[in-house]
Amino acid sequence: MPYQPILGTLGYILSEDRQHVLLVHRNARPEDQHLGKYNGLGGKLERGESVSAGMKREILEESGLSVTSMTLRGTVNWPGFGPNGEDWLGFIFIIDRYEGEAVTQNPEGTLTWEPIEKLLGGQLPIWEGDKHFLSLVFDDDPRAFHGVMPYENGRYVDWQYERL
Numbered sequence: 001m002p003y004q005p006i007l008g009t010l011g012y013i014l015s016e017d018r019q020h021v022l023l024v025h026r027n028a029r030p031e032d033q034h035l036g037k038y039n040g041l042g043g044k045l046e047r048g049e050s051v052s053a054g055m056k057r058e059i060l061e062e063s064g065l066s067v068t069s070m071t072l073r074g075t076v077n078w079p080g081f082g083p084n085g086e087d088w089l090g091f092i093f094i095i096d097r098y099e100g101e102a103v104t105q106n107p108e109g110t111l112t113w114e115p116i117e118k119l120l121g122g123q124l125p126i127w128e129g130d131k132h133f134l135s136l137v138f139d140d141d142p143r144a145f146h147g148v149m150p151y152e153n154g155r156y157v158d159w160q161y162e163r164l
Helices: 051-063 116-120 130-138
Strands: 006-014 020-025 041-044 066-078 088-099 109-115 145-148 160-163
Touching: 006 051, 020 041, 020 116, 041 051, 051 066, 051 088, 066 130, 088 130, 109 116, 116 130, 130 145, 130 160
Parallel strands: 006 088, 066 145
Antiparallel strands: 006 020, 006 041, 020 109, 066 088, 145 160
16 A cells, blocks of 8 residues: 655744744644644645645744745654554754744644753653654754654654664
8 A cells, every 4th residue: 555644844933043942832722632732833735835835834824924944854754643543744844034923822722932952851741752853853963864753552652763
C-alpha cells in the first residue's frame, strides 16, 4: 500500500532579539488531541499549495503575522501520529522576520511569547517526542535535519534523524 501521509507545516516564530518564540497553548477545544500542550503554529497543506505558501498562510491565519523571512530547519515523518493513527509528514520552519502584531488568541488557544530556553529546558508541557527535535530547530547548524518518529497509541516509540 502506498504511503500517503497528511502534509503539514510547523513554524516557530522568533522574537526580534531571537530569545523568545511565539507558541500556542492549546487550551481552547476540550476534544483537541493537543489539549494543554504548547506548540509552534501550523497545519495542513491545502491542495495545490506549496510548502512555503502553506506555512505563510498558516502563520497569518493563526497569529495575524505576515512572514517576510523563514528557513526550513527540517522535516519529520510521524507515522501513526494522528488521532486515528494517521501518518503525518511535517515541514518545520524558523520564522525570523515578519510584519504585523501577533494576536493573543486563536481558535486553538492562547498565543504567548515564551523564552526559547524554557521550551528547550522542558519547562512547558509539549509532546514528549518534540523534545528530540526541538534542539535541532533552534541550534546553529545550517543543515536541515530529516527525521522519523513513529507513534503508537498516542506515544512516540522511536526517533532517528540525519542532517544533510
